[in-house]
Amino acid sequence: xVKVTQSSRYLVKRTGEKxxxxxVQDMDHENMFWYRQDPGLxxxxxxxxxxxxxxxxxxxxxxYSVSREKKERFSLILESASTNQTSMYLCASSFVREGGEQYxxxxxxxxxx
Amino acid sequence: GEDVEQSLFLSVREGDSSVINCxxxxxxxxxxxxxxxxxxxxxxxxxxxxxNMDMKQDQRLTVLLNKKDKHLSLRIADTQTGDSAIYFCxxxxxxxxxxxxxxxxxxxx
Numbered sequence: 001x002v003k004v005t006q007s008s009r010y011l012v013k014r015t016g017e018k019x020x021x022x023x024v025q026d027m028d029h030e031n032m033f034w035y036r037q038d039p040g041l042x043x044x045x046x047x048x049x050x051x052x053x054x055x056x057x058x059x060x061x062x063x064y065s066v067s068r069e070k071k072e073r074f075s076l077i078l079e080s081a082s083t084n085q086t087s088m089y090l091c092a093s094s095f096v097r098e099g100g101e102q103y104x105x106x107x108x109x110x111x112x113x
Numbered sequence: 114g115e116d117v118e119q120s121l122f123l124s125v126r127e128g129d130s131s132v133i134n135c136x137x138x139x140x141x142x143x144x145x146x147x148x149x150x151x152x153x154x155x156x157x158x159x160x161x162x163x164x165n166m167d168m169k170q171d172q173r174l175t176v177l178l179n180k181k182d183k184h185l186s187l188r189i190a191d192t193q194t195g196d197s198a199i200y201f202c203x204x205x206x207x208x209x210x211x212x213x214x215x216x217x218x219x220x221x222x
Binding site for chain 1 (some may be wrong): 117119121136144148155156158161169203205207208209210211212213214218
């Protein structure tokens with residue numbers, strides 16, 4: 001079974017803090033994705049990566065950066081957390097770029113106070 | 114531009130059929146997906162359809178695609194309380210998924 005794990009289920013941070021969200025997949029997938037989920041807005045793509053050390057901006061990259069130093073690990077970084085980044089963050093991975101299933105982690109609910 | 118729209122809420126009685134609708138705008142979509150999210154969990158793929166198909170059936174699930182109207186639907190036959198969840202449709206464009214807002218399905222006993 002494919003497993004995508006995220007470092008925390010719940011996280012509370014203060015405004016201005018640097019926040020790291022970690023995602024690890026165990027199926028040797030090339031492709032990894034970070035989304036945020038907000039009620040009434042669905043999932044919005046923040047960043048994605050098709051290979052190690054490679055990253056591409058999604059639809060809402062402002063205020064975020066990512067790191068992919070190893071194939072299995074994709075990190076989302078909030079350089080200076082703000083209250084409007086309070087959200088559910090979902091990581092996903094996939095084997096094929098087009099037409100394949102994206103496997104999702106359980107999500108990290110981040111609250112910025 | 115890319116946009117996927119769904120109604121936000123659907124309530125049905127146990128045993129009835131549920132139909133969740135979705136419209137999308139980008140005609141270059143290659144695959145269209147239905148994902149399910151149970152409370153406190155990530156998304157799980159339910160089914161998908163290739164853009165040159167009209168219909169796909171998988172046990173209690175039937176997906177209908179009207180490419181001319183850019184309309185996708187998911188029918189769940191004999192809906193059970195365990196089907197209560199949020200259902201997302203998504204279109205695949207150059208490997209990226211564009212998601213709708215999600216439809217919360219409430220199943221009343």
